[in-house]
Amino acid sequence: MWLSFLTPDLFASAIRMATPLALAAIGGTICERSGVVNIALEGMMLVGAFFGVVVTLATGNVWLGVVAAIVAGVLLSAIHAFASVTLRMDQVVSGTALNILALGLTGFLMEVIYGHPGATNGIAHKIGPVFNFPTGGTGVLATIWSWVDQIVFSYTPIVYVAIIIAIVAQWAMYRTRWGLRLRALGEHPRAADTVGVRVQAGRYVAVLISGALGGLAGANLTLEQVGVFSDNMTSGRGFIALAANIFGRWTPVGSYLASLLFGFAEAIEIRMQSFQQGNQIPVQFFLMLPYVLVVIVLAGFMGRAVGPAAIGKPYEKE
Amino acid sequence: MPVLELREITKVFPGVRANDRVSLVLERGEIVALLGENGAGKSTLMNVVYGLLAPDGGEILVDGKPVRIRTPREAIDLGIGMVHQHFMLVQTLTVTENIIMGHEPSRFGVIDFATARAKVRELSLRYGLKVDPGARVADLSVGMQQRVEILKALYQGARILILDEPTAVLSPQEVGELFGVVRSLVTEGLSVVLITHKLDEVMGAADRVVVMRDGRVVGETTPAKTDQVGLARMMVGRDVVLTVERTPARPGETVLEVRDLVVLDERRLEALKGVGLTVHAGEIVGIAGVDGNGQTQLVEAIVGLKRPQSGSISLRDKDITHAAPRATIHAGVSHVPEDRQRRGLVLEFDLAENLILGDQRDAPYARAGIMRTRVIDEAARKRIGDYDVRTPSIRVLAGNLSGGNQQKLVLAREMGRDPDLLVAAQPTRGLDVGAIEFVHRRILTERDGGKAVLLVSMELEEIMSLSDRILVMYEGRIAAEFAAGEADAERIGFFMTGGSKKDHAPAPQAGTAVAGGGGL
Ligand SMILES: Nc1ncnc2c1ncn2[C@@H]1O[C@H](COP(=O)(O)OP(=O)(O)OP(=O)(O)O)[C@@H](O)[C@H]1O
Numbered sequence A: 001m002w003l004s005f006l007t008p009d010l011f012a013s014a015i016r017m018a019t020p021l022a023l024a025a026i027g028g029t030i031c032e033r034s035g036v037v038n039i040a041l042e043g044m045m046l047v048g049a050f051f052g053v054v055v056t057l058a059t060g061n062v063w064l065g066v067v068a069a070i071v072a073g074v075l076l077s078a079i080h081a082f083a084s085v086t087l088r089m090d091q092v093v094s095g096t097a098l099n100i101l102a103l104g105l106t107g108f109l110m111e112v113i114y115g116h117p118g119a120t121n122g123i124a125h126k127i128g129p130v131f132n133f134p135t136g137g138t139g140v141l142a143t144i145w146s147w148v149d150q151i152v153f154s155y156t157p158i159v160y161v162a163i164i165i166a167i168v169a170q171w172a173m174y175r176t177r178w179g180l181r182l183r184a185l186g187e188h189p190r191a192a193d194t195v196g197v198r199v200q201a202g203r204y205v206a207v208l209i210s211g212a213l214g215g216l217a218g219a220n221l222t223l224e225q226v227g228v229f230s231d232n233m234t235s236g237r238g239f240i241a242l243a244a245n246i247f248g249r250w251t252p253v254g255s256y257l258a259s260l261l262f263g264f265a266e267a268i269e270i271r272m273q274s275f276q277q278g279n280q281i282p283v284q285f286f287l288m289l290p291y292v293l294v295v296i297v298l299a300g301f302m303g304r305a306v307g308p309a310a311i312g313k314p315y316e317k318e
Numbered sequence B: 001m002p003v004l005e006l007r008e009i010t011k012v013f014p015g016v017r018a019n020d021r022v023s024l025v026l027e028r029g030e031i032v033a034l035l036g037e038n039g040a041g042k043s044t045l046m047n048v049v050y051g052l053l054a055p056d057g058g059e060i061l062v063d064g065k066p067v068r069i070r071t072p073r074e075a076i077d078l079g080i081g082m083v084h085q086h087f088m089l090v091q092t093l094t095v096t097e098n099i100i101m102g103h104e105p106s107r108f109g110v111i112d113f114a115t116a117r118a119k120v121r122e123l124s125l126r127y128g129l130k131v132d133p134g135a136r137v138a139d140l141s142v143g144m145q146q147r148v149e150i151l152k153a154l155y156q157g158a159r160i161l162i163l164d165e166p167t168a169v170l171s172p173q174e175v176g177e178l179f180g181v182v183r184s185l186v187t188e189g190l191s192v193v194l195i196t197h198k199l200d201e202v203m204g205a206a207d208r209v210v211v212m213r214d215g216r217v218v219g220e221t222t223p224a225k226t227d228q229v230g231l232a233r234m235m236v237g238r239d240v241v242l243t244v245e246r247t248p249a250r251p252g253e254t255v256l257e258v259r260d261l262v263v264l265d266e267r268r269l270e271a272l273k274g275v276g277l278t279v280h281a282g283e284i285v286g287i288a289g290v291d292g293n294g295q296t297q298l299v300e301a302i303v304g305l306k307r308p309q310s311g312s313i314s315l316r317d318k319d320i321t322h323a324a325p326r327a328t329i330h331a332g333v334s335h336v337p338e339d340r341q342r343r344g345l346v347l348e349f350d351l352a353e354n355l356i357l358g359d360q361r362d363a364p365y366a367r368a369g370i371m372r373t374r375v376i377d378e379a380a381r382k383r384i385g386d387y388d389v390r391t392p393s394i395r396v397l398a399g400n401l402s403g404g405n406q407q408k409l410v411l412a413r414e415m416g417r418d419p420d421l422l423v424a425a426q427p428t429r430g431l432d433v434g435a436i437e438f439v440h441r442r443i444l445t446e447r448d449g450g451k452a453v454l455l456v457s458m459e460l461e462e463i464m465s466l467s468d469r470i471l472v473m474y475e476g477r478i479a480a481e482f483a484a485g486e487a488d489a490e491r492i493g494f495f496m497t498g499g500s501k502k503d504h505a506p507a508p509q510a511g512t513a514v515a516g517g518g519g520l
């Protein structure tokens, strides 16, 4: 049974599940490296998922949906930036408020636009896989090829984009002027200020980037994976992403890999649900597993994880 | 034409006139020492020049042209560099990254690290500021970090270098090296403003001395025209005794007893390798040593901030080896930490709140868990008066005090608690000569009142003038012990730098290096 469990499909499923987590986690990494706590990733993902579907349904163009998802995430993050950078509000409070706002707003607009709560109609065409290589045949070579095809070539565009973003963001963080200044902002903003780096502008950019990535994560959920939007469909993924960011030690590639771990847990959870038909274990038990993993991982790890020194502290000139 | 001229600079904070029509001239290739009591307004004046504070009046001229400096960036572009009293380095970044930040050599936003490292290396060679460009700043000693700060200013093209108390945290050797660097800078045509409280440094390095008091310039002189006593008088406005009188100690029973103490540092290496010592009532035990030889860990273990690996600590026969800080305070231990900003104060709290930290749950400051503001404020006002903390009110935030006054605040709290044992690490760091005299007297008074005092200091002069017994620490062990009067700077320096009892003659370089840059 265990062998039939570990199919290439499981790995592919893990990578798919990891994608929204990773995008949001990398957003969180960039945001927190600038010194701004972002617990509003959940809300950013949710508005992205919602507006992606709304615009796709309205225009029939799923790519416009993706753009709308990103814009929605950026707009929500702009509120967070304004509250925490300009108004110097408590960043956790601002983030919590935005999560509630996102939940309320999507629920409310659902009623306004579609006249009912719950879920939207399905979009006509989800975004399909990038590659469509032929598989089949028999023999060892054909089996290997089908494995490779499933694990490497079976994904939709945003899945690949997430991998590219992880690598590019990692490179940018350690090789570019932007990255150097970003890392300084979250550690010692005054030091950055004294050499002429604009602290507030830098933090704005970082928060907005996290909004864009959060929105894109939402687009991946609705436009590539599920095909409909339903109330609160992110169901805590934004918080898992936050955990992945910490577990990945505030680095983009680390965030991606940590998301992969949680994605794998999610994939196994789904697999176990289908395996245990007729069994007595309630389905909620399996749904719980990824979160349990988060708690275990963070409890075992948090003590050693050292975040940016100035995180959560608004910057004030003398 | 002067490279920098300040005309009638005024800066007012709520309740304080920190700078009151201050004028100052700096010529090319000149070192001007800016001298003044704690809170006189020296840092404020330099922060105005560096664009960190906006002046309320006055004019700044660079190369004879009036300029407006609104941000550090504008100061940097005018060729002004500053090394701050509290360093401005990002601990997690490398030396190179810290130096180039703000002026990164790059193409299309991609940093050219090869060029950056080469530039850093070239500068460090040219001015004799040896650093490893790839090292993380957090792993560097304070002296090294300071070199990075200076390199940063030079890299940004500074022609005018402001050094705000650069020697307060340096070991004597490092002080010597720093002044070597400063001299090579001025021969290259740079101009330097040096803020320091150490009069011997002023006498040795400055071309001209400008003295401030209460926000105003009260005098100007040159080292040739005066001496340390004269400088002190100009600063404080009265005669200052530079070395205190000390009567012999009359030690009583044992108060602190430390046995075979082993403590690990952050990297889990043994920072203390089995240290034993005792401090008696009515006795001052001084710990001499180059920074980083285990003194920090010793102090933190005694006051309960660090858990010892093995060994024991007892206070009047009560075991406090594993006591938490709160319990050690209750047992009668006071602690003046070496880093006032990190361990000593909550910078966002006001003075009254800071003055009762550690006692906030106890009578008379609290009753049934409620803090009694009236009692607290009254006590705060009294202590601030006793310790001469210069502030307009007790509602000022600790972070807004001048560096020296922050230090006095910590001393006021810890010494005001009436402890059995006072553990004081670098108690006079950043204090002016008047305040040092006061604190030294105070420590001696505590001793004469039967208190046990453990004094840790990098200032050999301070150790020698106060201690009844001197222990020298080297690499986590007590390397030597002397009775008061038995040791001279040379012999202590010999053991501080790793000499052992078997070698008899003090190594000449080691001895002079230490004695050369002594404190007051
Ligand atoms: N940000 C601030 N807000 C309010 N008051 C301030 C602020 N900065 C400085 N002050 C006050 O201005 C006065 C001058 O402080 P400054 O730091 O310039 O003194 P200093 O000469 O550098 O002293 P020290 O030798 O102790 O460092 C002090 O009374 C201080 O309390």
Ligand SMILES: [Mg+2]
Binding pocket: B042, B043, B044, B085, B164, B402, B403, B404
């Ligand atoms: Mg100062």
